Amino acid sequence: MKDARKKSRSIRRAWWLLAVFAVAIGLSLIWEGPRTVYAHAVVICLDCIGLI
Amino acid sequence: MRGRRITQLTALLALNPYFLYFGSRSIYQGGMKGLCVPGLNCYACPLTVFSCPIGSLQHSFSLLSGKVKGYVSRGLGALLYVLGSVGLVGVVVGRMPCGWICPFGFLQDLLYKVPVPELRLPRRAAWGRYAFLLGLAVIVPLLTAESWFSRLCPMGALEGGLFLKAVPPRDPLPPTGWFFWMKIAILLAFLLWFMFSRRPFCRAVCPLGAMLGACNRISLYRMRVDREKCDTCGKCRKVCPVDIDIFENPDSAECIRCLECRRACPRGAITGGFRAL
Ligand code: SF4
Ligand code: SF4
Numbered sequence: 001m002k003d004a005r006k007k008s009r010s011i012r013r014a015w016w017l018l019a020v021f022a023v024a025i026g027l028s029l030i031w032e033g034p035r036t037v038y039a040h041a042v043v044i045c046l047d048c049i050g051l052i
Numbered sequence: 053m054r055g056r057r058i059t060q061l062t063a064l065l066a067l068n069p070y071f072l073y074f075g076s077r078s079i080y081q082g083g084m085k086g087l088c089v090p091g092l093n094c095y096a097c098p099l100t101v102f103s104c105p106i107g108s109l110q111h112s113f114s115l116l117s118g119k120v121k122g123y124v125s126r127g128l129g130a131l132l133y134v135l136g137s138v139g140l141v142g143v144v145v146g147r148m149p150c151g152w153i154c155p156f157g158f159l160q161d162l163l164y165k166v167p168v169p170e171l172r173l174p175r176r177a178a179w180g181r182y183a184f185l186l187g188l189a190v191i192v193p194l195l196t197a198e199s200w201f202s203r204l205c206p207m208g209a210l211e212g213g214l215f216l217k218a219v220p221p222r223d224p225l226p227p228t229g230w231f232f233w234m235k236i237a238i239l240l241a242f243l244l245w246f247m248f249s250r251r252p253f254c255r256a257v258c259p260l261g262a263m264l265g266a267c268n269r270i271s272l273y274r275m276r277v278d279r280e281k282c283d284t285c286g287k288c289r290k291v292c293p294v295d296i297d298i299f300e301n302p303d304s305a306e307c308i309r310c311l312e313c314r315r316a317c318p319r320g321a322i323t324g325g326f327r328a329l
Contacts, residue, residue: 025136047199051227
């Protein structure tokens with residue numbers, strides 16, 4: 001009984017967190033998050049290849 | 053070939069399908085490059101069409117450092133986007149992408165097959181990946197606006213550095229200096245280590261592994277060990293790519309959910325599955 005309650009609480013928590021992360025992605029659009037990531041990714045990252 | 057190897061190989065090709073580079077000699081610029089995939093796959097690699105979450109995370113903190121005027125809000129946007137993307141995956145499957153998708157994990161699995169004596173990692177090595185996450189991927193970019201994890205990353209040296217040297221882009225790159233060779237030396241040291249230890253980079257270094265692993269405890273996908281059936285024979289540990297006793301803690305942040313232990317258990321004590329679906 002206790003175990004079942006614990007399990008359902010943790011499943012609920014996971015769904016809440018899922019919603020929180022989805023909202024984070026939604027909010028990121030306000031400050032151009034995906035576009036900022038894109039703009040950085042389409043130029044060759046000189047840090048990554050050791051040619052700084 | 054077994055299912056996991058086929059999946060790892062398919063993921064490697066799916067993450068790096070841009071063979072047009074060999075003709076155009078310019079890296080992929082399409083919209084998918086804005087998507088962070090849950091695996092260590094360098095976005096400087098000419099064949100890749102996605103973004104590296106750890107490179108993007110460092111870039112977010114570099115912008116948040118305020119050293120480039122007018123870009124702080126964009127840094128916040130990028131940070132929310134990266135954390136949201138990694139978090140979504142983590143809450144659903146935890147560290148499973150490490151076991152099935154990540155090309156650098158795949159490389160470690162393959163090199164460990166070289167028949168040399170095993171060098172076991174102590175458990176406390178796991179703290180390393182949190183230190184790298186917090187130190188090199190968060191604090192240093194925030195203070196210096198420079199991406200020091202990327203600068204030292206062996207996957208960048210392999211997929212970006214060596215590849216771009218071998219097949220150079222149309223626009224010339226800056227000249228190679230000592231730093232490039234130091235990066236290659238780091239790569240070689242890791243490649244050697246991969247032969248002796250089970251997934252040492254994943255266990256002791258990778259910041260993405262740290263983030264996804266932290267989600268193992270809360271994710272919808274979970275490993276289960278039936279204590280009635282398990283007689284702690286240790287056959288699971290023998291096949292485990294990260295060298296853990298799953299029966300001690302099925303939610304361990306080390307577990308990459310590769311399910312090798314499930315196959316190896318003679319008593320069928322280990323299972324994995326979604327809890328609420
Ligand atoms: S921990 Fe290993 S498998 Fe997971 S993202 Fe990092 S390098 Fe890849
Ligand atoms: S405990 Fe099992 S599922 Fe987890 S990493 Fe080891 S073998 Fe894979």
